Amino acid sequence: MRSVLVVLLFSLYVGLHAQTPRNLLQRFSKENILGSLMPPGEWKPFPRTAAGWKSALSDSVIRGLIRKGESGLSFRYEAIPATLWLEFVRTGNRVNFEAQSFAKRNRLMDLVLAETVEGKGRFTDKILDGVWSICEETFWGLPAHVGMQKAGKGLPDINDPVVDLFAAETASVLAWTDYFVGDKLPPLVHERIYSEVDRRIFRPIVSAKYEYMGYGNFQAKVNNWAPWIMSNYLAAALLLEKDRDKRADAVVLALKYTDQYLNGLGDDGAGDEGPLYWFAAGGTAFDALTLLYDASGGKISIFNEPFIQRMGAYVYKTHIADRYFINIADAIPEIDADGVMLYRYGKATGDDRMMHFGSWAAHHIDRTVGAGTERFFKSRILYNLIAARECMSYADELPAADAVWFPDIQLMSYHLSNGLFVASHGGNNGESHNHNDVGDIIVYADGEPVIIDAGAGTYTARTFSQERYKLWFNTSPYHNLPTLNGVGQGAGSGFRASSVGYKLSGGNLELDMDLAHAYDMPAGVVSWVRKVRVDLHEGEIGMRDRYKFSHRNNRVMQSLMTVCETDISVPGRVVFILSGGKKVFLDYDAVRLKVRRERVELTEPEDEKIRTSWDGRGIWRILLEGGVGREGELGYTIHK
Secondary structure, eight states: OOOOOOOOOTTOOOBOSOOOOOOTTTTSOHHHHHHHSOOTTTOOOSOOSHHHHHHHSOHHHHHHHHHHHHHHTTOOOOOOOHHHHHHHHHHOBOHHHHHHHHHHHHHHHHHHHHHHHHOSSTTHHHHHHHHHHHHTOSOSSOGGGGGGSTTOSSSOOTTSOOOOHHHHHHHHHHHHHHHHHGGGSOHHHHHHHHHHHIIIIIHHHTTOOSGGGGGGOTTSBOOTHHHHHHHHHHHHHHHHOOOHHHHHHHHHHHHHHHHHHHHTSOTTOOOTTHHHHHTTTHHHHHHHHHHHHHHTTTSSOOTTOHHHHHHHHHHHHTEEETTEEOOOSSOOSBOOOOHHHHHHHHHHHTOHHHHHHHHHHHHHTOTTTTTOTTSSOHHHHHHHHHHHHHHHTSOOOOOOOOOEEETTTTEEEEEOTTSEEEEEEOOEETSTTOOSOTTOEEEEETTEEEEOOOOOOOOBTTTTSTTGGGSGGGSGGGSSSEEETTBOBOOEEEEEOEEEEEEEETTEEEEEEEOGGGBOGGGOEEEEEEEEEEETTTTEEEEEEEEEESSSOEEEEEEEEESSEEEOOSTTEEEEEOGGGOEEEEEOOTTTOEEEEEEOOOOSGGGHHHHHSGGGOOOEEEEEEEEEOSEEEEEEEEEO
16 A cells, blocks of 8 residues: 555654755854854844834834834733633634734734834833733643643643744744833843743754754754744844853754755755745745844855745746735635745845846735734844835836746746646645645636635644545645546655656647556556646647556546636536636547536635635536546647
């Protein structure tokens, strides 16, 4: 049996394959760091007075920050009850806890920014309440991550502090609070902030006992948790740690594990977690690099490395249209991409295309330009505040739509001149935030979804558990893939595409891959070579599946996921109806395949996010089913 059980805990993934030992940040020794960092207390990355902010920000932005702070004055800082902690293990719900916990931190940041730009002391008492309330919490992380403690899931153990994503986020929020308004709060508050961050973050993180650090194995592949946590840890250490030796040690640790994340990426810089999670992965690596550059006056920098530029370019290369990005893995279809951060990334790495894309995103799809405190990554928010005006004055242009091929994650895409767009990928089913979707294909037309990846659902206790692949949207029968003799794809890195080849020549683009190894043995498939072909002259997308089974009689069911109204009344043709009556056609072999369609019923708690995605439209599955022999080929053509 090739079947394996994949248990994804805490949104983490540690791969076993060898990494690329770039170690771009390891060139900076502790001695280099000690000689490069501005001394504690002398690093002043942002203004701390109203006069300083007035010269850095427009009056309208300052007024907006003050209004957000004023709305926070009525917020009640309350203790999070034990029953809300237990809701995760009792019902699987994690949203209710997260809403209360995240609101406390977001309102605190609103109050802090309002106070620092206004400087009148109106917000300090409420800031004090917020800081004290957060410091009094038993655990700064989430119920979904309490299982990292020795006692396991349930109520958190105050005597076993562990560093998860949101404990690190909290440390950063408190560190910036201390930086901006610490001198306006009682002296004991500064001591309390340092004591709590030291106890909960600085001391436990050095143990390297965490999965996101490879359990101390520096050769392990890690996912977004590593740079996300390191960027927040780095901000807290640079701002709060006054001992120069300890501060340098913290930077050494942050460099090591940020490097570990970077080493796990292929040379194309692409992430297998998709463009949504890029903002929490490659984007947080950029946050860490920005802090290092700033705190060292540019002496600790790898922005000139071509690999860092390629890691950023991944974002604009996976853009489809408007807010739509290629939504592989745990992703929603539309992203409010952080345009100002993308602009800053492009500027830092000398990528003019990324700067233009960042400005375009800031003008057209980012609804929180410059000052969106509802986001995580508070250091990023601050740097965005300073850069927003410059970004908005830069030409907002979409980069030219080139053929895209990321060989390391085996993802291709292309924008045809007639408005069609196609993306397809190989890879394996053990990737971070994995869906069983090796060989999937998505199609858009004139910026509208036609054949889709339904996306990720609301996170619950089942999402990262042994029940992950009982959730329909994580399984191959609900992607644009064949089900073979009633068998879908398996979960785990052994379920993969093989013999993957890509070429662009003679007016055609082709991606070939054998999907047989993505299926378990009962499927009886020996080879299933999928060719996705783009005819640039005819403006058509072709998909050909050449198959070979181990026995004579077989059943094939090809799924096509869509949010479009469809017409299947004419044998051999599926008609997808778009806005304004526009149509896209998919032609198939009506002799061997019969068509039917079914609506996906969204009834589970995990379906809530999908229910609100795709502009609230229903999810439909078009099924092309038929019997096939031992060997043969099935073909599909998509055109306008």
